Amino acid sequence: xxxxxxxxxxxxxxxxxxxxxxxxxxxxxxxxxxxxxxxxxxxxxxxxxxxxxxxxxxxxxxxxxxxxxxxxxxxxxxxxxxxxxxxxxxxxxxxxxxxxxxxxxxxxxxxxxxxxxxxxxxxxxxxxxxxxxxxxxxxxxxxxxxxxxxxxxxxxxxxxxxxxxxxxxxxxxxxxxxxxxxxxxxxxxxxxxxxxxxxxxxx
Amino acid sequence: xxxxxxxxxxxxxxxxxxxxxxxxxxxxxxxxxxxxxxxxxxxxxxxxxxxxxxxxxxxxxxxxxxxxxxxxxxxxxxxxxxxxxxxxxxxxxxxxxxxxxxxxxxxxxxxxxxxxxxxxxxxxxxxxxxxxxxxxxxxxxxxxxxxxxxxxxxxxxxxxxxxxxxxxxxxxxxxxxxxxxxxxxxxxxxxxxxxxxxxxxxxxxxxxxxxxxxxxxxxxxxxxxxxxxxxxxxxxxxxxxxxxxxxxxxxxxxxxxxxxxxxxxxxxxxxxxxxxxxxxxxxxxxxxxxxxxxxxxxxxxxxxxxxxxxxxxxxxxxxxxxxxxxxxxxxxxxxxxxxxxxxxxxxxxxxxxxxxxxxxxxxxxxxxxxxxxxxxxxxxxxxxxxxxxxxxxxxxxxxxxxxxxxxxxxxxxxxxxxxxxxxxxxxxxxxxxxxxxxxxxxxxxxxxxxxxxxxxxxxxxxxxxxxxxxxxxxx
Numbered sequence: 001x002x003x004x005x006x007x008x009x010x011x012x013x014x015x016x017x018x019x020x021x022x023x024x025x026x027x028x029x030x031x032x033x034x035x036x037x038x039x040x041x042x043x044x045x046x047x048x049x050x051x052x053x054x055x056x057x058x059x060x061x062x063x064x065x066x067x068x069x070x071x072x073x074x075x076x077x078x079x080x081x082x083x084x085x086x087x088x089x090x091x092x093x094x095x096x097x098x099x100x101x102x103x104x105x106x107x108x109x110x111x112x113x114x115x116x117x118x119x120x121x122x123x124x125x126x127x128x129x130x131x132x133x134x135x136x137x138x139x140x141x142x143x144x145x146x147x148x149x150x151x152x153x154x155x156x157x158x159x160x161x162x163x164x165x166x167x168x169x170x171x172x173x174x175x176x177x178x179x180x181x182x183x184x185x186x187x188x189x190x191x192x193x194x195x196x197x198x199x200x201x202x203x
Numbered sequence: 204x205x206x207x208x209x210x211x212x213x214x215x216x217x218x219x220x221x222x223x224x225x226x227x228x229x230x231x232x233x234x235x236x237x238x239x240x241x242x243x244x245x246x247x248x249x250x251x252x253x254x255x256x257x258x259x260x261x262x263x264x265x266x267x268x269x270x271x272x273x274x275x276x277x278x279x280x281x282x283x284x285x286x287x288x289x290x291x292x293x294x295x296x297x298x299x300x301x302x303x304x305x306x307x308x309x310x311x312x313x314x315x316x317x318x319x320x321x322x323x324x325x326x327x328x329x330x331x332x333x334x335x336x337x338x339x340x341x342x343x344x345x346x347x348x349x350x351x352x353x354x355x356x357x358x359x360x361x362x363x364x365x366x367x368x369x370x371x372x373x374x375x376x377x378x379x380x381x382x383x384x385x386x387x388x389x390x391x392x393x394x395x396x397x398x399x400x401x402x403x404x405x406x407x408x409x410x411x412x413x414x415x416x417x418x419x420x421x422x423x424x425x426x427x428x429x430x431x432x433x434x435x436x437x438x439x440x441x442x443x444x445x446x447x448x449x450x451x452x453x454x455x456x457x458x459x460x461x462x463x464x465x466x467x468x469x470x471x472x473x474x475x476x477x478x479x480x481x482x483x484x485x486x487x488x489x490x491x492x493x494x495x496x497x498x499x500x501x502x503x504x505x506x507x508x509x510x511x512x513x514x515x516x517x518x519x520x521x522x523x524x525x526x527x528x529x530x531x532x533x534x535x536x537x538x539x540x541x542x543x544x545x546x547x548x549x550x551x552x553x554x555x556x557x558x559x560x561x562x563x564x565x566x567x568x569x570x571x572x573x574x575x576x577x578x579x580x581x582x583x584x585x586x587x588x589x590x591x592x593x594x595x596x597x598x599x600x601x602x603x604x605x606x607x608x609x610x611x612x613x614x615x616x617x618x619x620x621x622x623x624x625x626x627x628x629x630x631x632x633x634x635x636x637x638x639x640x641x642x643x644x645x646x647x648x649x650x651x652x653x654x655x656x657x658x659x660x661x662x663x664x665x666x667x668x669x670x671x672x673x674x675x676x677x678x
Contacts, residue, residue: 016519016520016523017516017519017520018397018398018495018520020495020632020634022613022632022634022635022636022637023634023635023636026636026640027613027614027615027637028615030239030267030268030615031239031268031280031282031283031285031286031615032282032286033242033243033246033285033286033289034243035243035246045635045636045640074516075398075516076397076398076401076431079397079398079431079495080333080428080632080634081332081333081613081632082240082331082332082333082347082348082349083239083240083349084240084243084331084349084350084351087349102398102401104398104401104431105401105402105431105433106333106347106348106349106428109348109349109352110349110350110351110352113349113351113352114351163365164224165224165225165226176351176355176363177251177253177354177355177358177359179363180228180355180358180359180361180363181358181359183219183220183228184359186219186220186228187219187228187230187256187359187360187361190219190230191230191360194230199259199260200233200259200260200320200321200452
């Protein structure tokens with residue numbers, strides 16, 4: 001995983017609560033066996049009218065949000081299916097950071113495994129960012145994971161908190177599996193003291 | 204010793220490593236794998252040159268993208284076919300048992316786990332699918348994970364997890380007539396909302412829950428994720444043990460196992476981080492009117508008016524949902540006409556679900572306006588249903604009778620809605636486009652779906668004689 005220190009970029013808005021992973025990446029694209037190339041399918045049914053033409057009604061499609069690296073959205077983002085294709089598509093589209101009042105658990109976990117930073121801010125702070133984004137075309141922001149601080153156009157500045165372990169993993173680009181395998185002896189010990197019915201018996 | 208919850212007991216028994224300020228490393232006893240969320244995980248193992256640590260604790264099947272029509276024919280969608288082939292290759296290369304399309308044990312991963320006795324009390328069980336919470340019905344700690352975590356479990360048989368909070372949901376009293384397990388869980392989600400369980404493992408308890416059959420308990424636990432919870436669980440009891448006895452992968456020394464499982468209850472006085480009490484008498488048959496499972500109402504009510512929601516987020520959500528669903532506030536829910544009916548999914552595709560629906564449709568005809576299908580959850584469910592002649596009842600009524608799989612719950616296979624079609628469905632998600640772009644989904648219980656198929660509109664099932672489908676009948 002690529003280390004994450006900070007991201008600076010244009011902020012795009014998605015002004016809806018409870019955005020589920022079916023909307024982030026619809027099911028017809030989950031049949032692919034690759035990990036890459038999902039960006040063009042992001043928010044597919046909302047972004048496109050017929051699969052090709054951009055939907056002018058979908059706010060994120062406006063020219064002013066082109067090349068956005070940060071997404072600001074509402075509560076319970078990423079609910080529903082566990083599909084990791086959701087963070088893959090957000091990352092592949094160009095987002096490195098998602099800001100919302102809250103996230104669904106599995107999606108939140110999946111983000112960290114892929115170097116996508118989900119930042120929780122209060123409803124009021126998120127609302128202020130939405131207002132900034134709408135007021136100023138090309139509204140930009142820096143999200144600094146090292147300092148756990150957001151600085152945005154217009155002098156806006158917010159602190160945020162990321163779980164220390166996850167923060168360290170992101171900053172260093174550490175791979176969870178590698179970390180866990182350092183404790184292989186403990187796993188083996190657990191296995192040797194664990195009695196049946198741990199092992200399934202087949203008739 | 205401090206009284207422990209059921210969750211605490213299983214969590215503690217699976218701790219491999221604990222360190223302050225870090226997530227705990229917990230051992231995983233069963234890992235279920237399917238074709239959609241695993242290819243990238245296996246690819247990751249190959250790239251790093253890592254083996255699967257415990258192929259003997261890993262079991263695979265294909266369920267999400269497969270057609271439910273003739274199994275003898277090849278899969279026509281080349282991308283779906285490649286994904287299925289990839290799972291076959293991966294299982295062969297990494298020596299993982301696979302219940303493939305020709306297996307008599309193939310089916311929806313959450314239907315076959317319990318059916319095969321892979322799901323057992325006290326175990327930790329994961330799968331790259333959010334509805335893994337289903338298995339908690341057996342007193343297991345079971346939850347859905349992403350593909351990176353699938354790879355992590357394949358490589359280490361462990362997971363890094365922050366300890367979740369615990370939420371006790373107690374349902375007490377006799378279930379009213381016409382109220383199915385689905386109505387219990389839909390009511391709960393309606394009450395706590397789609398994120399009310401976030402960060403928590405729910406334990407369902409109380410007389411109403413204890414009175415449920417194992418299949419009904421699975422329906423309740425299945426939709427825990429729709430309330431935002433990590434997992435749902437129910438303490439095992441004699442019903443659990445009876446269900447598991449003689450299953451293919453059940454423990455060889457079953458009595459000894461049962462003796463251990465009997466300790467898997469929350470101790471009196473155990474503390475939960477939150478608690479909710481529900482009186483069964485307040486429950487009624489439910490139907491969703493919106494585009495998330497929390498947007499739900501009793502069948503004898505009306506489409507709500509978004510203006511009456513106090514919370515601005517809920518109001519905005521409701522406005523958007525009604526527009527998508529093409530519904531007007533104030534419309535009686537029973538006036539809503541339907542085009543399609545789907546009976547299936549990991550929520551409601553088990554034998555009892557099919558029996559209750561078949562009893563209702565027996566001798567009646569599906570409305571000429573409606574296209575209706577039944578997709579059994581597994582080959583075993585299909586086989587048993589056919590042995591009981593249920594497929595005849597469905598077919599004579601005008602239902603399609605299909606092969607097992609996830610099918611139109613998520614429409615990854617050819618079973619999808621056309622834009623604008625309205626479907627009454629026993630599945631678990633009514634998200635926009637879930638069953639097909641522009642499709643509109645109303646979630647209900649199997650009997651409610653069967654009744655809607657017959658009448659061509661949403662129906663209050665309490666007007667039917669449901670025989671043994673409920674615990675009490677009106678006088």
